[in-house]
Amino acid sequence: MAQHPIFAKQAQKARGFCTALLAATGLVATAHAALAAPRHAPAAPPAPAAPSFTAEQADHGAQIYAGTCAMCHGAALEGAHDMPPLRGLFVARWANTSLNKLYAYITHAMPLMAPGTLPPQDNIDVIAFLLRENGTEPGHTPLPADENRLAQMVFPAPNALPPVKAAQPGKAPRTR
Template sequence: MSRLVALVCLPPALALAVAAPGQRPAASTATGVYSEAQAAQGAMLYKDACAACHGETLAGTYEIPALTGRFLRNWSNGSVGTLFDYIGRAMPQMAPGSLTPEDNARIVAYLLKANGMPAGAQPLPADQGALDRIAFAPR
């Protein structure tokens, strides 16, 4: 079976894991790359780890950026992996790197949902390589 046919037969999350380096992104945020359950878990984590700075409604403050609106334009046309990496290294501000990769993926799923990106059947992977192959597409 050819590599292309094999990728088409796999669920999206698995297809991401086996896409060859240098290929076009295997998916985009416009196609549903997280699950509703994962985004709900991310919302709870957001309240505990992020809301103190970014606000309960993701609106930010004078000093802290909002995680909607301009946020979407700032991250669009890159990869979800770039956002995931940034959150993993720099957030939460008072304890950078303290969240697990799975928790960071849950928070990213929540941010995608909050910015109007559709949910899919599979959760967003917590693997940097797989996330690098998911395009952060503008709405």
């Protein structure tokens, strides 16, 4: 059987999800600019921006997460059969949604056994942690605890495949 030479090489190379995901990320790197625009873009500009947050925020968010959230969502954000994961499907569920909605949800509904008990800055830092864990790089500008400014940002999908050219919105091209 003919073996595609590149394939055999890749098969050996891909050891572990992180390596492979990096490769996938590289593959779609050119698409990042396009992704800044949400799929369900509102008719009126300005276009929402990708959020910025600092590594310190994410680190602090990791501490909050470990103490308050991990008991349900898992130490590695993996969720369980009856518990939503905060990676993978979480990205698909929240991508391109403005961050004030995520902030409002966490503020009002989480942690489940004591909703609304975390101070605003802790909630913001948890969001910074979730952004980092799902592939968004930290920057120099902190994520603001300001709902109006959060409304101008969307949850990114940094690993999404580039949009299909000349395709109808929301419909994959079919060759049949």
